[in-house]
Amino acid sequence: MRYPDLLASVGHTPLVGLPRLSPTADVRLWAKLEDRNPTGSVKDRAALAMIERAEADGTLAPGATILEPTSGNTGISLAMVARQRGYHVICVMPENTSFERTQLLRMWGAEIVYSPAQGGSNEAVRVAKDLASRNPDWVMLYQYGNPANPQTHYDTTGPEILADLPEITHFVAGLGTTGTLMGVGRFLREHKPEVQIVAAEPRYGELVYGLRNLDEGFVPELYDESVLTSRYSVGPHDALMRTRQLLHEEGIFAGISTGAILHAALGLADRAAGSGQVADICFIVCDGGWKYLSTGAYEGSLEEAEQAISGQLWA
């Protein structure tokens, strides 16, 4: 495929079958390889869409500074787009993220403000909102509430999936900002109302839930429960086990949130096979495993790996 520049190549990702992990000939799993985007994650779509919308409505002027709370991937994607479009990026990122996230952000020229590990992304959002209020000329695109985030999945990811898999029965993705699930979910519901839209939410170590009070809990403004059929919480043991299984059985080297998503997808696959249904289950490979190598996720026993990533954010 030929494109005029790198940004034009965002999206158009392959959908690959998983013959070894699919339980029967009638229940098939399909992986949408979002790691094949320029920075290696699904977030390139949202970052590009948010910047283009802000350029179109005049929010972003040449030379502007973009501020964003992020656990890493969105910041890396924004930095990649900003480098080409001439903006400066400041990311507020929790300190309990992999070393590679810091390296990649710096590589694409972003500045990093660390937020405390305790409280995870919720704390990054709070710190970024505070910084934004004190620097009114900075532009916060705010992925948790920016309609361009789900809209790009409605406009691109959803149609790509339906074109490649018209027989789709289930769609499974991770739940971070909820952009992927809201956008693809709405698109699929409009075109195939019977499709099940299933969320796999990462369950982290205790540190991440260490808020001072329950009112510090955070639900992204974009989240609309009515788009989903069900929502599962997947812990590090299951997520790591599936990440390794995907690597060993199908050769796909994915990040840890993809393992969590695969865990939910395999649960649905087993249920469909058990009740004799025909199912075509599409799930998102959010990113590759590269930026988690230093965490130890792929080495030693599962217990050692679980220990190694405890307290870290992986979505």
Next chain:
Amino acid sequence: MAIEVQIPTILRTYTGGEKTVTADGGTLADLVADLDAKFPGLKDRVVDDAGLRRFVNVYLNDEDVRFLDGLATPLSDGDSVTILPAVAGG
């Protein structure tokens, strides 16, 4: 009937620091009432007049109860219930 309940850090002041407690109940609402009898005050932190509090998620065997029957979700012996504050990613 015994149901294992995982308590998040911020609510452990009610359970004397216990991370996992057991309680009984035919439904999630019954379970929350039983928890409140054992650990007074816990209920108000988890539910309000409208149902589950906005920033609290409750999972039955890893599935979000909002997609089951909410507080009316039936429970069985051996089930595991996890209470967590809502957190984001991205």
